[in-house]
Amino acid sequence: MRALVLEKVRELRLRDVELPTEPGVDDVKIAMRAVGVCGSDLHFYEHGNIGPFVVRAPMVLGHEGAGVVVAVGSNVTNLKPGDRVCMEPGIPDWTSRASRNGHYNLDPKVRFWATPPVHGCLTPEVIHPANLTFKLPDNVSMAEGALVEPLAVGMQAATKAHVTPGAIGVVVGCGTIGIVTALAALAAGCSQVMITDMQQEKLDIAARYPGLVPVNIGKQDPVAKVRELTDNWGADVVFECSGHPKAYERLFDYAAPGATVVLVGMPPGPVPYDVVAAEAKELHVEHVFRYTNVYAQAVSLIASGKVDVKPLISKTFPFEKSVEAFEFAAQGLPSVVKTQIVFE
Amino acid sequence: MRALVLEKVRELRLRDVELPTEPGVDDVKIAMRAVGVCGSDLHFYEHGNIGPFVVRAPMVLGHEGAGVVVAVGSNVTNLKPGDRVCMEPGIPDWTSRASRNGHYNLDPKVRFWATPPVHGCLTPEVIHPANLTFKLPDNVSMAEGALVEPLAVGMQAATKAHVTPGAIGVVVGCGTIGIVTALAALAAGCSQVMITDMQQEKLDIAARYPGLVPVNIGKQDPVAKVRELTDNWGADVVFECSGHPKAYERLFDYAAPGATVVLVGMPPGPVPYDVVAAEAKELHVEHVFRYTNVYAQAVSLIASGKVDVKPLISKTFPFEKSVEAFEFAAQGLPSVVKTQIVFE
């Protein structure tokens, strides 16, 4: 089957690959319609690895996908051909200790699309377990369906933050994950979410959303702004989505006593952590690794209109121009949030 | 000072009463602008008691109030004359064991406006502790400010429900508390909230809100509707807001395995409870008594536009017609949600 293959670092090709074509009894076969280009795809493309995950053999890219069911295995009852769907890309061993505990995302044996050596979904047809394939209501487009994957990260962050209704939030970093986390935090109950960055173009995109308060940290003191928004008390929930080592230095300054801080961004190495500052406020610090049990809820929020991901789709390429799509996305233009690849 | 006084059962008079006029060092003095008529006010008016709370002496009614600060005690720093405010009506003993535990609403010594023998706020000026008085932003009207009190009950319910973003909710009972609970549940993360009642007029008011799914249980099977909304799984959060003994019979049928059920309504006596049904789903059942630490958040949600209480104000009377206001509210017209009394 034709697929976008990362041959090795910085070498992408659209070519035929041997991939499974028959669904197992619990699987569905999906004709792909839209796939987003993710920062991790780009990182494998540009660096050949993410931490311990190294591209050692040609690998199909793509893990943010939506499509249409074309066949179902004999045990499948929740889906049928013709259903429009999006797919949760990590397949754990459901019998493992982590999965039994409800943390299937933490199972070390999870097979995740486009994480070496597992092939991704940038190919016209994929096989996937039915219990990780989620129906899209008619009012959710394929492009929106392909954005459920990054939104799911924000949903995991907002879920772990235990946002109480009317809380004030802060998101550090206004990239794709920063914005979807801010949108998830609003949906989860925040009345306002301050979002910070250095790049004004990114903040301008965030500024279109009611409830988001963009702050350019090159021009404005973000701690002073939090104090203004919170009557000098501090934010109830703080999300670190930049992974920038400097960001951790003042992270606790944003937080109210007893607040929750959620670490989503992945810095390149250990960062300085002010234990005593966190103790003085008895902060709860949570950490996010992908997501668990949030896909159906993310679809539901998009369908209800409570989360609008459409403004995040900056540019679309046809599948045949997938290589160009990656080259475009790799430029990292500050005005670009999400690049997607679509199939006829 | 002139005040609306409940002399005894079914006998209301607007007359002068002796009330404190000087704020203590930690208090503020507030010129009242709007006061809502609550079901509990009406219950005292019509029955002279609510459970163990019996009206034994003339009592000023009213506890859903908003106004303008006219004077502040010497220790007060968070407010100043001219500030537009709403007031949390229960004053606990902050040093009590319940308060120390963070449950100040459960302190048996709490003094609550218009709960015998404590006078309420249907009078032109009141004295109140500054730490229970909350500033209203400019874009929140006095009428909305007076609705923070009932909304706070819904906020307490939604907070205790631990709503995760994208959850599906059910609210049983479409009175004032049912609607504000549904609005709080939406604000707290629900993508959809089904709300049930027998009275179509009440459901028609709920129907104006995006995200609320009204179900007339006289015409439609509510359990079937929940199954339809949740892919046969059940709702993540269920709120009982009717207090109707029949409502408890099928309450657990709405709930998904592991769901949370919040009991807000107050039935007249013990209700039948299906322990084994709740065990088979390992439900979490939470109970609400007024509210704790939700006022600032409720104001914030109204100010942000995430909760719109304006459609709930059905009719307004001037203070001088307070007795007529109560007589009107006591009719219990199904099309009336909230009756308010305003001061010049």
Next chain:
Amino acid sequence: MRALVLEKVRELRLRDVELPTEPGVDDVKIAMRAVGVCGSDLHFYEHGNIGPFVVRAPMVLGHEGAGVVVAVGSNVTNLKPGDRVCMEPGIPDWTSRASRNGHYNLDPKVRFWATPPVHGCLTPEVIHPANLTFKLPDNVSMAEGALVEPLAVGMQAATKAHVTPGAIGVVVGCGTIGIVTALAALAAGCSQVMITDMQQEKLDIAARYPGLVPVNIGKQDPVAKVRELTDNWGADVVFECSGHPKAYERLFDYAAPGATVVLVGMPPGPVPYDVVAAEAKELHVEHVFRYTNVYAQAVSLIASGKVDVKPLISKTFPFEKSVEAFEFAAQGLPSVVKTQIVFE
């Protein structure tokens, strides 16, 4: 294979049955050494059903088992022949929605030993999934291993109670489940647990444990006793383990404001529930259905000496006298806690 078969109501026979004998790749084969007689086994024996679970065909009884591994499937790495083990008796569909959520005990497709139509473990050899088979340390006997199953119910209750260290607990009902719940509550942090019953013999067994405070409700006012133990504040955690309809009437009287009440017992029908009393204390009511992820912890507590289940073993019969064992257990002598059946 020879097994204790419930042919139909009140008809038990030790006879040959056809049972699987070869472990699958993820299974182990276990030579049974000890099996406890459970109230549910007795209920099937005496009534032929428990709620919707009806014995319609001959069924092997027994689900509280311990034994020695004699063979392992090709994928099994955590166990080897010779390992002494106990077995968690419910096998869920790990891919189901409930299991993915971490509630594998709530999966409607769970296959549970000796719950119709699934055969139990009262037979010399059984096949079981390796991930539900738990190694016993050398200092834990087979008889203790066979008590892990009922203890697991108490562990689930204590886990759901979120016991804080130094809490005061109450357990209603001093049967096997009442006692193991009380022991789990002590292990989980309670400094004292009051346990109530009508039968003095049962209370005398509880009285042997330091930290348990037995109260005969026929002779002493249990609410007064709770007040005495808690400085008039009420218990932090209350466990209902009797299933007796009268027990629910005063359950909330034991509880402190903000306390957790855990319902473990299974009453024969709906019970009266005082909603307003529970609201006035904002109680958290939790419900237990079997257990999830507590077996390893239960074994660990027995091994450490923190939970001593040995005094609960009242009488032991050899496998060949299994029918007599059931007849003895069915007498329900108040001085008998657990009857066990052992294999050579």
Next chain:
Amino acid sequence: MRALVLEKVRELRLRDVELPTEPGVDDVKIAMRAVGVCGSDLHFYEHGNIGPFVVRAPMVLGHEGAGVVVAVGSNVTNLKPGDRVCMEPGIPDWTSRASRNGHYNLDPKVRFWATPPVHGCLTPEVIHPANLTFKLPDNVSMAEGALVEPLAVGMQAATKAHVTPGAIGVVVGCGTIGIVTALAALAAGCSQVMITDMQQEKLDIAARYPGLVPVNIGKQDPVAKVRELTDNWGADVVFECSGHPKAYERLFDYAAPGATVVLVGMPPGPVPYDVVAAEAKELHVEHVFRYTNVYAQAVSLIASGKVDVKPLISKTFPFEKSVEAFEFAAQGLPSVVKTQIVFE
């Protein structure tokens, strides 16, 4: 009144000081019987400050105290003269926002014994609020009562860790706080707690407690030991009690996926924090600042025999030799856990 006064850095004197002698209406007056010497007392003695808290004027030391009530204010109902008591040393503003939220320990206005400029309790008689004074049962000695304060820190840590029954714990650092945290973790449900240090004398004291597994990190690989204790899964709860910057480097290696890590120790500055390692396990990181609502529970655990603090009392001095007591404690002998000062 005579008191142990820290005049300035390294200058201690037993001399007369003017201190309040009359209890207010909500206070009690206590004749002191035992006071422990705390690391913070020693730090003020040796350095004159702890972070922003600087000794600028003579200050009475001591905050770990127990004594006998000699007089009570007119509102006090929970205590009477002759009651044996211990005292929670921090007096918050109960009306503050932090206190209303249930976090009275985080109130910035808290007045804490022997934290500048507040006088401590190393003086024959003190005045203290009745609601922060806790009765000791007859079987709890004064020396044990004076150890409730450090134990309370461990209780706060164990409470925040949400220990489930049968969990495996790790405590880093075997000083007073390390040991009391380990004891609290055992009482809170841990079946075993590994405790690490470099000093063998400290570990030898811990080794006397059943359930504590001492590991000398100079001689043994602590991560390998955790793996052995947990079947390669990692500990459920990890407590950092050393404050040593090196300790944070491998902290997350001890933890199981989904575990809770509680930071209790106070390192001198920011420490390196491996965000990605914490994310890969979705760890919950909690922080402790003193304690809230654990005193009664700590007393209860000591009274019940579940926590034995007596082995921690290494040496006792009479009040008249308080200066010698401090000089002795300041030597920091590895075999000394707690030095106490007693009054006739």
